[in-house]
Amino acid sequence: MTTAEEHIRRSLADYCHRVDRYDVAGIVALFAPDGCYDLGFGRIFRGPDELRTLFRRVEVYRATSHHVSNIVVDVHGDTATARSALYAYHVRRDDDSEAHVWGQYQDRYVLRDGVWLVRSRSLRVAAERGTRPEDGRATLYEPLPRGI
Template identity: 30%
Template sequence: MDADARAAIDLLLSESQINRLVREYCHGVDKRDADRFMAVWAEDAVWQVGPEQVFRGHTAILDGAQRQWDAFGQMHHWAANVVIDIEPGEDRATGESDVDVTVEMVDGRWVRGGGTYRDQYVREHGQWKIARREAVAHFHLYGESADIR
């Protein structure tokens, strides 16, 4: 196999693995699965959930997720419109995706929001990870409690 074919295969596999990270993040945080959630993050990752809320490193990121799990009865994230830019032959990439989030507050009220994740990715030990995720909120809708069956 020539170098161009190997590069093309690496690019396709990299994009597939990064797309999987976007989905695993949502599943991990929504299902309160700390191992699954933490598996998406690079060793020195940064998670910026708001202008004043920045978590640096695994310990702080897990603490930030725990705060969310304590604050919300349920969380549901749906990421779409994923766009990934990978420089061929590099172990770094950038991407963005739009996100729809619905959360149940501990008092039973529901909040729905939409935003964008702006990401930086890095390949560590052969695996793609999120190196930085910045969540940019675009809107929030507040509602009363719902009877969900």
């Protein structure tokens, strides 16, 4: 028998696999219909249409490689939380330049029809190299809070 924690760990691995294969429909299928992705700086993508818009941005890369580790899952009945460390490597199509991202996902999951789906994902970043910030910000991603 597979536990809720194993399903959620599998969801995290499937997410990385689907992003790296540029399987936008497959990525969106991992989210609840009312699910959202918070990239920070107020950029929140809600529901399947906005999530598809977000994940189509990966098209600018000819290759990506996403890795999650340090996964901690807490299950509370039909809901769960998970946090994980992320390293993501990217190579742009237009000029072969590279981007690296190190950060953390904070996730909330919900059990619907026997399937654990991402209700919300938040990405905060410890470091980034080679990214291209938007809207005049110094970084592309919102920094991971630190207790110092």
